[in-house]
Amino acid sequence: MGMEEETLAADGSAHYRLRCGPEHEGGPGVAHGGWISGVFVEIVGHLAVQMEQLAVTGALSVTYRKPVPINRPLTARAWLAGKDGGKWTVEGSIHLASSGTELAHATALLVEREMSHYTRAREWLGREEAGSDGTA
Numbered sequence: 001m002g003m004e005e006e007t008l009a010a011d012g013s014a015h016y017r018l019r020c021g022p023e024h025e026g027g028p029g030v031a032h033g034g035w036i037s038g039v040f041v042e043i044v045g046h047l048a049v050q051m052e053q054l055a056v057t058g059a060l061s062v063t064y065r066k067p068v069p070i071n072r073p074l075t076a077r078a079w080l081a082g083k084d085g086g087k088w089t090v091e092g093s094i095h096l097a098s099s100g101t102e103l104a105h106a107t108a109l110l111v112e113r114e115m116s117h118y119t120r121a122r123e124w125l126g127r128e129e130a131g132s133d134g135t136a
């Protein structure tokens with residue numbers, strides 16, 4: 001996703017240096033929105049990994065404030081904004097490195113899981129493709 005460096009701050013937030021390559025261009029000189037969303041899924045998910053908790057993204061809301069240029073140094077951060085049992089609210093932002101201006105912001109709901117999540121997903125898919133009622 002173009003991540004070049006990750007640093008963890010004492011407050012638990014994660015900070016990145018990154019850059020959008022031309023392969024993710026969505027308009028002349030600017031990033032595709034899917035790349036921006038993908039960066040957010042990765043950095044909010046990685047925050048949970050850093051805290052040694054497996055969690056998946058249940059919901060992600062992205063605000064695209066300014067076009068994100070390709071081939072320019074960017075910074076991003078992710079931080080835990082709240083926790084309610086096994087549900088985490090994680091926020092993220094992407095900035096133009098040169099000015100610090102925020103280009104995009106995200107709020108994500110992460111849901112804690114065990115590794116059995118993936119076994120259950122495979123079992124669910126088997127039932128789904130076999131034409132059962134699909135109840136997970």
Ligand SMILES: CCCCCCCCCCCCCCCC(=O)SCCNC(=O)CCNC(=O)[C@H](O)C(C)(C)COP(=O)(O)OP(=O)(O)OC[C@H]1O[C@@H](n2cnc3c(N)ncnc32)[C@H](O)[C@@H]1OP(=O)(O)O
Nearest residue numbers: 003004005006041042045046049056057058059087109111
């Ligand atoms: C230089 C170095 C750089 C390094 C750079 C890092 C690189 C390394 C990256 C590693 C990091 C990658 C990280 C990728 C992470 C994914 O890409 S995740 C992939 C995308 N997400 C998915 O595939 C999830 C698919 N969805 C699901 O599996 C299920 O819907 C979920 C999300 C597990 C929820 O299932 P569920 O049965 O509803 O779960 P359940 O336990 O019943 O619900 C828990 C609670 O969450 C609530 N909830 C669930 N979904 C929602 C929702 N959408 N909205 C509101 N509430 C919800 C439920 O209502 C419930 O609430 P309570 O009743 O407890 O109050």
